[in-house]
Amino acid sequence: MDQLSATFAALADPTRRAILARLTEGPATVKELSEPFDISGPAISKHLRVLEKAGLITRGREAQWRPCQLDATPLKEVAVWAENYRRFWDASYARLDALLTEMKETDK
Amino acid sequence: MDQLSATFAALADPTRRAILARLTEGPATVKELSEPFDISGPAISKHLRVLEKAGLITRGREAQWRPCQLDATPLKEVAVWAENYRRFWDASYARLDALLTEMKETDK
DNA sequence: AGGTTAGATAACCAAGTGGTTAGGTACGAG
DNA sequence: CTCGTACCTAACCACTTGGTTATCTAACCT
Numbered sequence: 112m113d114q115l116s117a118t119f120a121a122l123a124d125p126t127r128r129a130i131l132a133r134l135t136e137g138p139a140t141v142k143e144l145s146e147p148f149d150i151s152g153p154a155i156s157k158h159l160r161v162l163e164k165a166g167l168i169t170r171g172r173e174a175q176w177r178p179c180q181l182d183a184t185p186l187k188e189v190a191v192w193a194e195n196y197r198r199f200w201d202a203s204y205a206r207l208d209a210l211l212t213e214m215k216e217t218d219k
Numbered sequence: 220m221d222q223l224s225a226t227f228a229a230l231a232d233p234t235r236r237a238i239l240a241r242l243t244e245g246p247a248t249v250k251e252l253s254e255p256f257d258i259s260g261p262a263i264s265k266h267l268r269v270l271e272k273a274g275l276i277t278r279g280r281e282a283q284w285r286p287c288q289l290d291a292t293p294l295k296e297v298a299v300w301a302e303n304y305r306r307f308w309d310a311s312y313a314r315l316d317a318l319l320t321e322m323k324e325t326d327k
Numbered sequence: 328a329g330g331t332t333a334g335a336t337a338a339c340c341a342a343g344t345g346g347t348t349a350g351g352t353a354c355g356a357g
Numbered sequence: 358c359t360c361g362t363a364c365c366t367a368a369c370c371a372c373t374t375g376g377t378t379a380t381c382t383a384a385c386c387t
Contacts, residue, residue: 141363141365142363153364155364174363175364176364177365
């Protein structure tokens with residue numbers, strides 16, 4: 112699986128997106144991350160492994176804790192990818208796009 | 220499944236992203252869309268249904284053809300979502316963010 | 328009417344996902 | 358040393374996914 116696919120797949124789960132949102136407030140332990148959810152520890156562990164494989168989090172070791180930290184680098188790729196479609200949802204960008212195309216035509 | 224999750228799930232497959240890329244050049248029939256890929260017609264049909272349920276394409280009817288058209292609206296949501304994490308990958312944005320936080324502090 | 332083409336549906340299969348419970352490891356505290 | 362806490366792995370389950378082949382409908386063209 113390529114990087115971008117792994118990132119999108121990781122983001123497709125609301126629990127994982129909520130974990131990322133929580134991590135924007137700073138590092139957290141697995142226990143802290145699992146608190147808002149009504150699911151078992153192993154389930155959280157699996158989500159964290161998916162996020163780690165996608166490069167969205169990094170994990171350290173401090174005694175018996177495994178603190179998780181956000182790594183937003185793959186999200187930049189997501190933003191860049193989505194931006195390529197901006198002209199298809201943004202009307203003003205579409206007009207600019209048409210203008211540039213027209214200018215290129217008259218150049219020839 | 221919520222809208223954003225459906226969109227991310229749809230984008231997690233490279234074949235589906237390639238289909239979207241093709242549709243940026245204009246509408247296409249199912250046959251045309253399937254040409255670049257080495258998979259069966261029904262497989263493409265399934266991909267198109269996923270894209271349709273995610274609201275990323277719309278489909279018309281013209282005689283025996285079912286032309287597909289891009290609808291990038293859900294991609295705007297993706298871009299907006301990702302932008303919320305910009306400060307975690309963009310160093311200059313992070314500095315601006317820190318500055319604003321500092322100003323807010325001194326305000327109190 | 329008969330044949331061809333575009334496309335969808337159905338049934339199936341292997342692999343993956345999101346969850347569980349049970350049990351194991353590593354560390355700190357008493 | 359023993360106990361509790363934090364976390365992981367393993368095994369299992371139901372469901373989904375991405376693919377297949379076979380079969381069907383709908384429209385066009387002789």
